[in-house]
Amino acid sequence: MTRDDTQTGGLRRWMIRTLTLALGLALAFLAGAAAMHLGMHAGDQERIQGLQDQVASQRAELTQAQTDLAAAHSQVDVQSGTQRVLQEKFAELQQQLGHVRDQLAFYEQLIPPGPAGALTVRAFDIQADADFLRYRVLLTRNAAPNADPFKGRMRFVAQGHMQGKPVKMDLNPPLASDQAGGADATPGTVDPLALVFDQFQRSTGVLQVPAGLEIQSVRLEVLEGDTIRATQDAALNRAAQPAQEPQS
Known part of the structure; x- marks a missing residue:
């Protein structure tokens, strides 16, 4: 190799x-x-x-x-x-x-500045309406803040004539025997004239006019028990009558 x-x-x-x-x-x-x-x-x-x-x-x-x-x-x-x-x-x-x-x-x-508890009728108006009278009442009371409410009743006394003689007569709501709070009142029935209030009370209602009685004025009496606490007279206001058409 x-x-x-x-x-x-x-x-x-x-x-x-x-x-x-x-x-x-x-x-x-x-x-x-x-x-x-x-x-x-x-x-x-x-x-x-x-x-x-x-x-x-x-x-x-x-x-x-x-x-x-x-x-x-x-x-x-x-x-x-x-x-x-x-x-x-x-x-x-x-x-x-x-x-x-x-x-x-x-x-x-x-509210009047009188003594505590003094009660006054501030307004009282009454008006004839057919066989009835319509009333409006405003009462005030000078009550202490924690005083008990006033409890009483209103009484309306009409002064007028009946059969030509002067008369004074109590006026009551219709069906007075059941509602006026008298001896014949039904137990438990609410008296429309009763009052329970502290400082002021506004009341309205209707009174029945006895047949034949011509009323001139009405006196409002505010009662506490049997004691009259306030009064006021009002002349009767009569509703205006519609004018009659002259006869031909």
């Missing part, structure tokens, strides 16, 4: 070893890259799955928040309506309270 053949065989073996080494390195690089690639994709899948789970959770929270918001708006609308009704009712009550205060101030001005 010549020297040239020996050199050529050695070079060939070196090239084979080099190629084998290079091929081994290439295969190792490819295996590592493949493993790295697979590892990276596995991590990405986990992260993607995690993000998807977060998105689903946030969507559920957003849906619940929208539901809660709609419910809150509905409740606010109901509360606003209720508040509006309460405000209107409050304004109405304030107006009524102001009216009551005005009435109270008016009646307080009517």
Whole structure:
């Protein structure tokens, strides 16, 4: 074997070893890259799955928040309506309270400055109406704040003529035997002439006119038991008669 053949065989073996080494390195690089690639994709899948789970959770929270918001708006609308009704009712009550205060101030001005318990007839009007008399009475009493209410009764005494003779006669509401509070009154029947009040009392009613009695005036007597506490006379006001057509 010549020297040239020996050199050529050695070079060939070196090239084979080099190629084998290079091929081994290439295969190792490819295996590592493949493993790295697979590892990276596995991590990405986990992260993607995690993000998807977060998105689903946030969507559920957003849906619940929208539901809660709609419910809150509905409740606010109901509360606003209720508040509006309460405000209107409050304004109405304030107006009524102001009216009551005005009435109270008016009646307080009517209360006489006399001794405690003093009772006064502030107004008394009586008007004829066919066979009846209609009356209106306003009484005031100067009572202490914690005083017991006044308990009494009104009595109406007519002054006039009957069969040409002057007479005085008590006037009572219709069905006087049952309602006037006399001895013949039915037990438990409310007396329309009874009085129970603290500082002021407004009374209206109807009295029966006895047949044949021509009334000129009527005296109001306020009784406490058998004691007359206040009196006032009133002339009889007669209702205007309709004009008659002239006869042809």
